[in-house]
Amino acid sequence: MLGADDQQERLKTVGWVVGFVDGEGCFSVAIQRCRVMRLGWQVFPEFVVTQGAISLSALEALQQFFRCGRIHINRRHDNHKEPLYRFCVRAVGELRKKVIPFFRENPLRTAKRRDFELFASVLDLMRVRKHLSIEGLKEIAAITVQINRQKHPLFLESSETIRQASV
Amino acid sequence: MLGADDQQERLKTVGWVVGFVDGEGCFSVAIQRCRVMRLGWQVFPEFVVTQGAISLSALEALQQFFRCGRIHINRRHDNHKEPLYRFCVRAVGELRKKVIPFFRENPLRTAKRRDFELFASVLDLMRVRKHLSIEGLKEIAAITVQINRQKHPLFLESSETIRQASV
Numbered sequence: 001m002l003g004a005d006d007q008q009e010r011l012k013t014v015g016w017v018v019g020f021v022d023g024e025g026c027f028s029v030a031i032q033r034c035r036v037m038r039l040g041w042q043v044f045p046e047f048v049v050t051q052g053a054i055s056l057s058a059l060e061a062l063q064q065f066f067r068c069g070r071i072h073i074n075r076r077h078d079n080h081k082e083p084l085y086r087f088c089v090r091a092v093g094e095l096r097k098k099v100i101p102f103f104r105e106n107p108l109r110t111a112k113r114r115d116f117e118l119f120a121s122v123l124d125l126m127r128v129r130k131h132l133s134i135e136g137l138k139e140i141a142a143i144t145v146q147i148n149r150q151k152h153p154l155f156l157e158s159s160e161t162i163r164q165a166s167v
Numbered sequence: 168m169l170g171a172d173d174q175q176e177r178l179k180t181v182g183w184v185v186g187f188v189d190g191e192g193c194f195s196v197a198i199q200r201c202r203v204m205r206l207g208w209q210v211f212p213e214f215v216v217t218q219g220a221i222s223l224s225a226l227e228a229l230q231q232f233f234r235c236g237r238i239h240i241n242r243r244h245d246n247h248k249e250p251l252y253r254f255c256v257r258a259v260g261e262l263r264k265k266v267i268p269f270f271r272e273n274p275l276r277t278a279k280r281r282d283f284e285l286f287a288s289v290l291d292l293m294r295v296r297k298h299l300s301i302e303g304l305k306e307i308a309a310i311t312v313q314i315n316r317q318k319h320p321l322f323l324e325s326s327e328t329i330r331q332a333s334v
Contacts, residue, residue: 008178015182016189016276022225023190055277058189109183110222 014106017065020058021103022110025049027119029144031137043131043140045122047099048088050074059087066102068094096123118147181273184232187225188270189277192216194286196311198304210298210307212289214266215255217241226254233269235261263290285314 026048034042047069051059059071066089074084089099100120108116122140130136193215201209214236218226226238233256241251256266267287275283289307297303 011175011178012182012185012273015179015184016186017182018179019183019186019188020190020276021186022183022222023187051277055189055279058277061276106179109187109228110218110225112222 013065017062018103018106018108020062021049022108022112024051025108025112027112027115027147029119029122029140029147031141031144038132039134039137041137043122043126043137044090045092045095045119045126046088046090047095047119048086050084050086052082052084054082056085059085062087066094066098068098092123092126096127115147118143180232184229185270185273185275187229188216189275189279191218192275192279194279194282194314196286196289196307196314198308198311205299206301206304208304210289210293210304211257212259212262212286212293213255213257214262214286215253217251217253219249219251221249223252226252229254233261233265235265259290259293263294282314285310 026046028046028048030044030046032042032044033040036042049059049062056071063069063071068091069087069089071085071087074086089095100123103116104120107113122143125131125136125140125143131140193213195213195215197211197213199209199211200207203209216226216229223238230236230238235258236254236256238252238254241253256262267290270283271287274280289310292298292303292307292310298307
């Protein structure tokens with residue numbers, strides 16, 4: 001059992017994770033071509049936090065906190081002068097058991113909360129295997145276009161593929 | 168006195184503020200021309216958090232939390248499609264009594280912590296009136312160029328003026 005100080009520290013850390021994700025987090029869903037899938041499309045949800053190399057330790061703190069996810073160098077080439085790192089959770093089981101329950105219990109406080117709710121609803125639809133039917137895929141695509149419309153390059157890419165998927 | 172639930176919520180909010188500022192906050196010091204000042208230069212420290220209009224409520228939460236600062240529309244014209252708002256604390260007394268003690272007690276967890284420490288050291292120098300002598304102004308300018316070098320447009324502007332000031 002945690003002592004009082006540890007308990008206080010734990011609560012502050014919970015708050016820190018929410019605040020940091022409010023600032024830097026991204027919930028995205030891509031729908032990508034995948035020949036192995038029966039319908040030819042795969043739904044690809046991802047929780048990502050990006051930081052410059054100088055703040056890599058903050059991503060490591062997230063990884064330890066959620067006890068899942070990977071950290072790797074971002075492949076983006078943009079105007080950042082230092083290497084960018086991404087902490088990302090892609091495994092549907094981890095998203096469902098760890099990430100989503102955490103943010104349901106500790107809600108985000110910016111507009112990112114709406115992105116999170118949409119993201120969680122896609123995971124709910126995947127749980128009942130909606131992503132394996134054309135109709136369900138269209139339903140997911142309709143939700144996906146509402147998430148993070150402007151900000152995430154992955155999303156911009158996926159919104160293209162979604163348009164193709166939902167024709 | 169706070170009840171146990173309120174106390175827990177308070178600790179989470181403390182953590183949230185740290186995390187959100189780790190993500191979105193900016194500690195900057197500009198040194199600007201000011202004819203009224205005896206030396207002709209004014210040191211201008213500022214704590215800022217910027218958000219799109221859609222997350223204005225998060226800035227209002229910060230304002231309520233710190234019980235100081237103002238929120239106004241950002242004058243920047245860049246590629247953001249929604250209006251940007253800035254929560255900023257400029258009053259030296261408020262920075263010294265509210266903002267700096269908070270982040271000393273609840274340290275930032277990204278590289279922004281270093282920016283904060285440099286920022287706080289400028290406030291310390293101003294407390295002993297170093298900003299009113301040429302030598303002190305040079306000392307402050309030398310610290311200022313280390314803060315937020317790449318990220319903050321205000322800083323980029325001020326680094327120009329600092330170079331002039333320290334010649």
